[in-house]
Amino acid sequence: LLKRGRPRAVPFFTKTAMDIKDIFTLYDARSPMRYDLSDHSRGLSDFRQIVIADWGDLRLVIKIAHNAFTTPLRVEGWRQAIEAYRSIGCYCPRIIPNRKGKFAEAVEYHGLPCVAFAEECSVYRTAEQFDQRRIWKDGRRVYQEAALRLTAQAGAQRWGFVDFPSAYCILEPFDPSEDDDEVMECALCVKKMMETDFPEQRNRFQRIWDAFLENKAALSRVYQQLPASVFQADMGGGNVLLDEDLRLAGVLDFNLSGRETVLNMLFRESFVNFEDDEKNMLYDGELQEKAFTLFIENLKIIKKYYTFNQVEADAAPLLYRYLRPFWWYTVRAVETNRKDAAKIERVLAWMEVEQARNLEL
Numbered sequence: 001l002l003k004r005g006r007p008r009a010v011p012f013f014t015k016t017a018m019d020i021k022d023i024f025t026l027y028d029a030r031s032p033m034r035y036d037l038s039d040h041s042r043g044l045s046d047f048r049q050i051v052i053a054d055w056g057d058l059r060l061v062i063k064i065a066h067n068a069f070t071t072p073l074r075v076e077g078w079r080q081a082i083e084a085y086r087s088i089g090c091y092c093p094r095i096i097p098n099r100k101g102k103f104a105e106a107v108e109y110h111g112l113p114c115v116a117f118a119e120e121c122s123v124y125r126t127a128e129q130f131d132q133r134r135i136w137k138d139g140r141r142v143y144q145e146a147a148l149r150l151t152a153q154a155g156a157q158r159w160g161f162v163d164f165p166s167a168y169c170i171l172e173p174f175d176p177s178e179d180d181d182e183v184m185e186c187a188l189c190v191k192k193m194m195e196t197d198f199p200e201q202r203n204r205f206q207r208i209w210d211a212f213l214e215n216k217a218a219l220s221r222v223y224q225q226l227p228a229s230v231f232q233a234d235m236g237g238g239n240v241l242l243d244e245d246l247r248l249a250g251v252l253d254f255n256l257s258g259r260e261t262v263l264n265m266l267f268r269e270s271f272v273n274f275e276d277d278e279k280n281m282l283y284d285g286e287l288q289e290k291a292f293t294l295f296i297e298n299l300k301i302i303k304k305y306y307t308f309n310q311v312e313a314d315a316a317p318l319l320y321r322y323l324r325p326f327w328w329y330t331v332r333a334v335e336t337n338r339k340d341a342a343k344i345e346r347v348l349a350w351m352e353v354e355q356a357r358n359l360e361l
Contacts, residue, residue, distance in 0.1 A: 083211035091250030146248035
């Protein structure tokens with residue numbers, strides 16, 4: 001994701017300053033036997049630390065965050081999402097209450113107003129923790145169908161217990177402090193670079209941009225009619241849990257979860273299979289067709305477990321043309337090739353192909 005979180009007023013009262021030892025006392029009066037702290041921050045506007053604390057008879061993953069999308073209200077929504085996934089047979093480590101009975105605590109930590117909450121340690125390993133030579137088979141992740149099935153099953157539930165969007169949201173910001181959804185942010189970034197560095201491509205890019213905006217307007221007219229549910233919304237290898245036979249056992253890390261249209265979520269999960277080819281796909285016509293073929297194959301898998309309605313079928317090509325041409329990989333390609341006009345030519349040609357794709361569900 002390009003970014004998640006900007007400086008803003010934090011809507012909860014912060015307490016007396018705490019250090020890590022004080023954080024531990026929220027969950028156990030004893031000092032842990034050992035702990036491991038890792039920092040996942042992206043600047044002061046998105047501060048995140050994760051602590052794995054071990055008391056011997058208790059082992060927790062404690063998360064401490066200051067950003068625009070971690071609030072006690074959202075933590076409660078994530079907790080409900082975990083329980084919902086568990087209700088359909090998916091193992092997820094639970095968010096547990098602290099000694100006060102609260103699932104999230106507002107604290108001052110490292111001089112920042114933060115939220116602290118804790119999860120059970122997983123009884124399974126993530127896909128990233130396995131030998132990757134075992135994970136991939138015939139160009140696909142061995143758990144891919146099971147992951148698509150899980151997302152389709154969550155979509156079919158039509159859960160509506162939260163009103164905040166997932167990080168994959170489109171046509172609305174992830175957080176009110178943001179101006180656009182992430183796709184539009186990427187598109188504007190590409191537009192700025194193209195206008196600055198490749199004025200000779202102005203007319204061609206303007207046609208691409210006009211088509212993008214026209215498609216966005218058409219998608220906006222139907223998007224709110226699409227079925228929605230609540231999703232985990234981050235099924236990368238670091239969050240997918242596998243048993244020792246490499247079968248999908250569950251998922252963890254719901255901090256990007258939220259309400260989402262089913263079609264958007266299923267499209268995003270259907271893109272995941274060819275991520276490793278993204279750095280070359282924009283310049284190679286054969287890889288481009290491979291990517292689209294894999295996307296269609298993933299949709300066929302999904303249709304075993306989820307029935308698209310007519311509104312979804314009508315919106316499918318519009319959504320594809322909105323998501324595919326402008327995303328993080330396009331930003332990266334233009335940034336990387338600012339001095340390579342030939343590669344920029346190929347990127348623009350790829351964008352034109354993707355904007356013309358037709359799609360039938």
